[in-house]
Amino acid sequence: MKKLLNLQTYLPLLFGVGSVVILMGAWWGISLLTNHEIPSPLMTWSVFNEMLATPFYDYGPNDKGIGNQLVSSLIRVFSGFGLGSLVAIPLGLLIGSNKTAFRLINPIIQILRPVSPLAWFPLGLLAFKAAEGATIFIIFVTSVWPTLINTAFGVASIPQDHKNVAKAYGFSRWKYITKVIIPFALPHIITGLRLSIGVAWMVIVAGEMLSGGVGIGFFVWDSWNALSLEKILSAILIIGTVGLLLDKGFDWLQKRFAFA
Amino acid sequence: MTLHPISAPVDSASEFHKIQSRPASIELKDISVAFKTPKGVFTAIKDIDLTIQKGEIVALIGHSGCGKSTLMGTISGMTQPTSGTVIANGNVVKGPGPDRGIVFQNYSLLPWLSVYQNIYEAVDSVFKGKTSAEKREITEENLKMVNLWPHKDKLPGQLSGGMKQRVAIARAFAINPSILLLDEPFGALDALTKGSMHIELLKLWNLDNRNKTIVMVTHDIEEAIFLSDRVVVMNNGPAATIKEIVDVRLPRPRNKKDIVHDPAYMEIHDRLMSLLFDKFSIEDD
Numbered sequence: 001m002k003k004l005l006n007l008q009t010y011l012p013l014l015f016g017v018g019s020v021v022i023l024m025g026a027w028w029g030i031s032l033l034t035n036h037e038i039p040s041p042l043m044t045w046s047v048f049n050e051m052l053a054t055p056f057y058d059y060g061p062n063d064k065g066i067g068n069q070l071v072s073s074l075i076r077v078f079s080g081f082g083l084g085s086l087v088a089i090p091l092g093l094l095i096g097s098n099k100t101a102f103r104l105i106n107p108i109i110q111i112l113r114p115v116s117p118l119a120w121f122p123l124g125l126l127a128f129k130a131a132e133g134a135t136i137f138i139i140f141v142t143s144v145w146p147t148l149i150n151t152a153f154g155v156a157s158i159p160q161d162h163k164n165v166a167k168a169y170g171f172s173r174w175k176y177i178t179k180v181i182i183p184f185a186l187p188h189i190i191t192g193l194r195l196s197i198g199v200a201w202m203v204i205v206a207g208e209m210l211s212g213g214v215g216i217g218f219f220v221w222d223s224w225n226a227l228s229l230e231k232i233l234s235a236i237l238i239i240g241t242v243g244l245l246l247d248k249g250f251d252w253l254q255k256r257f258a259f260a
Numbered sequence: 261m262t263l264h265p266i267s268a269p270v271d272s273a274s275e276f277h278k279i280q281s282r283p284a285s286i287e288l289k290d291i292s293v294a295f296k297t298p299k300g301v302f303t304a305i306k307d308i309d310l311t312i313q314k315g316e317i318v319a320l321i322g323h324s325g326c327g328k329s330t331l332m333g334t335i336s337g338m339t340q341p342t343s344g345t346v347i348a349n350g351n352v353v354k355g356p357g358p359d360r361g362i363v364f365q366n367y368s369l370l371p372w373l374s375v376y377q378n379i380y381e382a383v384d385s386v387f388k389g390k391t392s393a394e395k396r397e398i399t400e401e402n403l404k405m406v407n408l409w410p411h412k413d414k415l416p417g418q419l420s421g422g423m424k425q426r427v428a429i430a431r432a433f434a435i436n437p438s439i440l441l442l443d444e445p446f447g448a449l450d451a452l453t454k455g456s457m458h459i460e461l462l463k464l465w466n467l468d469n470r471n472k473t474i475v476m477v478t479h480d481i482e483e484a485i486f487l488s489d490r491v492v493v494m495n496n497g498p499a500a501t502i503k504e505i506v507d508v509r510l511p512r513p514r515n516k517k518d519i520v521h522d523p524a525y526m527e528i529h530d531r532l533m534s535l536l537f538d539k540f541s542i543e544d545d
Contacts, residue, residue, distance in 0.1 A: 161368045164338065164368055165364075165369075165370060167356050168336065168338065168362045169358075169381075169431075169435065170385050170386060172385065175381065175384075175385060179381055
């Protein structure tokens with residue numbers, strides 16, 4: 001008979017519990033050291049539960065539930081990310097397959113990529129005359145680079161063998177793009193998207209601190225103004241969890257589209 | 261009248277004459293190929309003249325790096341000769357074309373397409389005028405010919421080396437080229453699979469009334485003799501040339517088991533051995 005209490009099966013769970021214990025221990029220690037100026041896990045937990053109990057309440061512009069904040073942040077992230085990907089993927093396909101395009105566009109990418117996306121915020125305000133548009137704009141700028149670079153890299157690394165098949169059997173340009181380039185580059189593209197959404201999720205918090213209104217980033221800033229560190233810590237946990245889920249989603253996609 | 265009568269005498273000079281009198285399928289005129297490398301210009305092959313008749317099977321043999329694949333590349337159109345002209349089916353070769361089917365050294369199947377799609381996409385690309393029903397029929401027919409119909413939905417990664425090569429051969433046959441170019445097609449296969457692939461290839465060639473010209477690159481002497489009408493032996497590179505062309509006047513169909521006992525076979529085998537190897541044993545002193 002198979003042993004039910006096999007250590008191997010429970011090992012992942014044990015490690016999970018272990019890392020939670022370390023996190024809580026460190027948090028609790030810091031809380032003690034700061035004389036509870038940083039609230040302890042237990043104090044945060046009650047506020048966290050309160051927040052999750054009524055996530056979608058709406059008492060006017062400055063008092064909305066955490067669910068509302070999260071949803072509006074996610075909508076912004078996906079709008080910006082979607083638009084960014086629509087630009088990044090085709091452009092990546094182009095510069096990955098065309099040397100001239102690469103040499104023309106690569107220097108621009110190299111200069112703009114290291115710029116903090118927040119630097120684009122004023123330009124976004126100028127262009128869209130509204131904080132909402134400006135926030136989506138910075139997410140757009142953020143999510144372009146990783147997808148663009150990964151797509152271009154993927155396309156550029158197509159093995160000669162695959163190109164030879166297309167050449168030998170006279171594939172049309174369209175067939176070459178849809179049956180060779182895109183399927184080969186797809187895993188690279190998804191890696192790019194995964195990196196993009198990760199950075200976009202990080203940038204949205206900072207962006208919403210600038211833009212105000214509603215959103216998880218604004219919630220953090222607003223909680224600071226209200227001096228509720230419990231809310232800030234709860235928000236950090238929520239941001240982290242959502243980020244993890246987004247990453248897992250793209251990880252799943254990546255595995256789904258991996259060939260051979 | 262068949263061009264390779266089964267009852268042909270072993271001393272089939274007359275049969276050979278008939279092959280010679282068939283129209284030219286491939287003409288290589290004064291072909292040289294040189295590559296630019298960081299160390300300077302590297303001449304791979306030099307002044308190659310060769311005419312291959314329609315329906316002939318010709319093997320290019322030589323040591324690794326002697327330029328036989330490069331020579332093959334000039335026929336397929338994947339490599340442009342630095343000087344000289346290649347004429348295939350009466351037209352100057354300027355690039356790859358559907359009259360020349362290529363089977364690559366490493367199968368070159370697209371790993372994200374199923375066995376069926378790998379062939380269908382090639383068929384679809386070449387036969388632009390045909391309806392999709394006709395193209396599906398061609399795909400099916402060729403897959404069945406290599407006995408891979410039950411595996412049509414598998415991805416290349418799920419197939420053995422021999423099966424992959426059969427897909428690649430079916431793909432080359434599916435576009436119905438008059439010239440078939442095989443670049444070390446069986447090099448990566450084990451000896452047993454290789455043997456059955458030889459027979460399979462000849463079967464396909466027979467089905468088409470031996471009308472297809474086949475040029476193959478190989479470094480396997482037995483394979484070259486068993487399959488071909490002529491074996492082109494190349495010098496070692498750089499600037500490789502044709503060392504000698506050995507005629508293989510063995511009647512077809514050839515039997516893999518019996519042929520090795522044929523004195524004519526042994527003679528050709530010996531000749532090829534002495535052309536390819538300088539030494540046959542290590543010196544004792």
